[in-house]
């Protein structure tokens with residue numbers, strides 16, 4: 001805005017103010033009604049939804065699929081869209097940082113003196129686009145649900161194996177499901193497709209030992225599952241190493 | 254146009270009407286005496302603080318015509334924040350920020366304290382409402398072009414408030430120290446730790462070590478109940494000061510009626 005536009009705005013604004021009403025007692029009524037609505041809504045939500053707790057925090061049993069507050073779903077979904085691991089760092093922190101800087105500086109690069117949304121097509125379109133994208137991503141995030149199941153039938157090699165191996169395989173499947181791997185990995189028909197790679201055919205890519213090692217010393221953002229203990233890690237690695245493209249990973253169970 | 258009229262005067266509807274001594278309704282009864290006592294008490298304070306000028310400046314400021322319900326979203330956000338402060342203080346009376354006691358103290362609040370779960374729920378859901386309202390209020394100011402001259406600085410303060418509000422929800426999430434809290438924080442920190450440049454330093458700095466532990470809990474607690482609320486209160490004060498100083502915008506589709514000659518302040 002140049003000097004003339006600034007003065008024009010201030011002049012118009014002074015007239016609008018002169019033609020308006022004093023805050024007290026005319027405008028404050030609306031604010032008062034809004035205050036009651038807000039407090040009423042919060043009380044109602046508290047009464048109907050309560051303040052329930054999940055089980056006590058336990059670093060050794062990872063039976064909880066971490067889920068963020070629903071208003072972060074969109075950010076979590078965004079994470080899944082961006083696949084290449086070297087970009088994940090950029091996406092998780094880079095995109096929010098850039099978005100915040102753009103938001104902070106908005107008044108300084110948007111120099112259009114117009115204020116009416118229809119006479120600022122670029123700004124209005126960008127605003128609607130961002131809101132729609134966030135709404136869509138939030139919806140997708142909510143749809144995905146908490147993935148804490150792995151429904152895979154034993155592959156032929158296991159079906160033919162000893163009873164002991166079958167029990168170990170079943171234990172590994174259950175542990176994998178409970179440990180929240182599905183929060184970041186797709187496993188057969190279950191789990192989220194990202195930010196981690198799908199594990200449906202992980203046996204093609206990694207040997208049992210390498211899978212075990214990944215769970216102990218993973219690449220961020222995957223948390224370490226060292227705390228589960230050697231026995232559980234063995235069983236899970238055994239289970240995952242049997243997931244191969246030849247046969248196994250069809251839905252079922 | 255002389256500029257001697259600095260403070261807005263009360264609108265006629267609420268302006269006090271001094272009574273004349275020969276007015277038959279003057280009876281010097283209890284009500285009048287109480288009124289006089291109130292006035293002289295207010296005068297006493299005003300003589301020592303000059304607060305009445307501020308009150309006039311805040312309460313009788315002119316609001317442009319066309320102001321609608323969208324303009325209540327800022328107040329709504331503030332009410333949600335005040336709700337968080339009050340319910341948060343009640344929770345803090347019982348909450349113990351130690352890894353071994355945090356969960357038990359939250360359980361105690363829910364099950365034993367009178368109206369405990371209600372207050373806990375109001376804090377829990379109040380945070381959701383506040384985040385939602387901050388976004389709605391921001392969208393309002395965005396689409397109304399209210400961030401433009403001369404209100405640029407207030408937009409910048411607003412974005413800082415948005416960041417701090419989100420930081421409140423992240424630090425608060427860990428405090429019950431239940432499974433949801435613990436694992437959400439572990440993942441959040443892993444994500445932050447993955448950032449370029451500063452990433453590797455974030456978890457040690459935020460958590461007080463490589464993992465989410467008791468140190469993390471007391472750190473998040475202090476950040477959640479002292480540091481950020483202090484900053485938010487300071488910034489809201491600055492935000493509201495500018496709102497009152499600059500006045501709120503009129504909706505962008507409202508045009509001023511043509512006025513002839515000099516314009517006067519509202520004088521209904």
Ligand code: HEM
Nearest residue numbers: 324327328330331391394399400408411412414415501502
């Ligand atoms: C804790 C959070 C906040 C509180 C309590 C708050 C409070 C308020 C209040 C009471 C007003 C008066 C007008 C109205 O209600 O619309 C206002 C105006 C304003 N706020 Fe906020 N606000 C907050 C956050 C934000 C954010 C996140 C932004 C934008 C990034 C923002 C930008 C503005 C602007 C530009 C105005 C001037 C609007 C106008 O004159 O029409 N505020 N704020």
